[in-house]
Amino acid sequence: MHQYNQQSRIAILYGGFSHERDISLRSGQNAYDILRAHFENIELVDVTHDLAWCERILDADFVFNMLHGDYGEDGRVQSVLDMLSKKHNTSGATTSALCFDKHLCTAVLKAGGIKSLHFPSDIVVNADDLSSLNISDIRFSHASHNNPKPPYIIKPSNSGSSLGVYIINDNKDIEKCAREWQFGKYAIIQELIHGIEVTGTVIANKFIGAMHIDYSSCDFFDYDQKYTKPYNKINLKNHKIYARLEDVCLAIYDILNCKGMVRIDFIYNEERDMLYFLEVNTQPGFSSKSIVPVVAEQNGYSALEILRMQMV
Secondary structure, three states: OOOOOOOOEEEEEEOOOOOOHHHHHHHHHHHHHHHOOOOOEEEEEEOOOOOHHHHHOOOOOEEEEOOOOOOOOOOHHHHHHHHOOOOEOOOOHHHHHHHHOHHHHHHHHHHHOOOOEEOOOEEEEEHHHHHHOOHHHOOOOOOOOOOOOOOEEEEEOOOOOOOOOEEEOOHHHHHHHHHHOOOOOEEEEEEOOOOEEEEEEEEOOEEEEEEEEEOOOOOOOOHHHHHOOOOEEEEOOOOOOHHHHHHHHHHHHHHOOOOOEEEEEEEEEOOOOEEEEEEEEOOOOOOOOOHHHHHHHHOOOOHHHHHHHOOO
């Protein structure tokens, strides 16, 4: 699996120019700190608009793409890497673009027929129309039951790190969301599923483990909770849904033709015993506070191991 040695030339793409630049800087630096003791020729490469970064990776034997958000995670950088014939750790351009669009990704998985997977009712709206939207007029197509009542979730169709996520109870909340919106052309309005947030990690077709994210101090797992506040990270190895999570995560990874390190998020409603899909993250955070390294450690994998597993 690992045809690379200490003399192999490794490039780590990080930074970029999306809303998630700060997280990417942390992910890339953490990967660099872990790998530099094992590779003599390793370089951090900040991705810029001028494409000068392309010249800096021409001699690289392997590229770690630690970018998050627009350009780095949505298939565009992957296309450049493929055109340069560079081996890299992330999914291909098509899969990356598909998974970055939450609505399209959900549509593909619904058609995939995973029997034990459920989906919150949702609709997609043009973000420009949020300012004129009345909460009483929201109607979900293909609702899993009677049209759900507020509160709802509004989130970008394309984004991560819980940026641009709002809980709306009334029209004032929608107005606030409309005023502050800066997260792309389309917004998803989704029923709020009550339950616990769980996440599973797959690397190179291997299920690494699952975690319950206990963020009981806030309404949802927002940016501040992820990166600035403590929260409980509970290993689900002995939970009754662990085997189901493993099967579902591996099925999703296969259906979407994923590669490398992928985190898949769900809400589990214990009363209904139903697992609801939230999103696929094809380039999850890799900072010291990120979920995937913790899941790996809880299940006996070192951070170095999960980086090496991606070098195929």
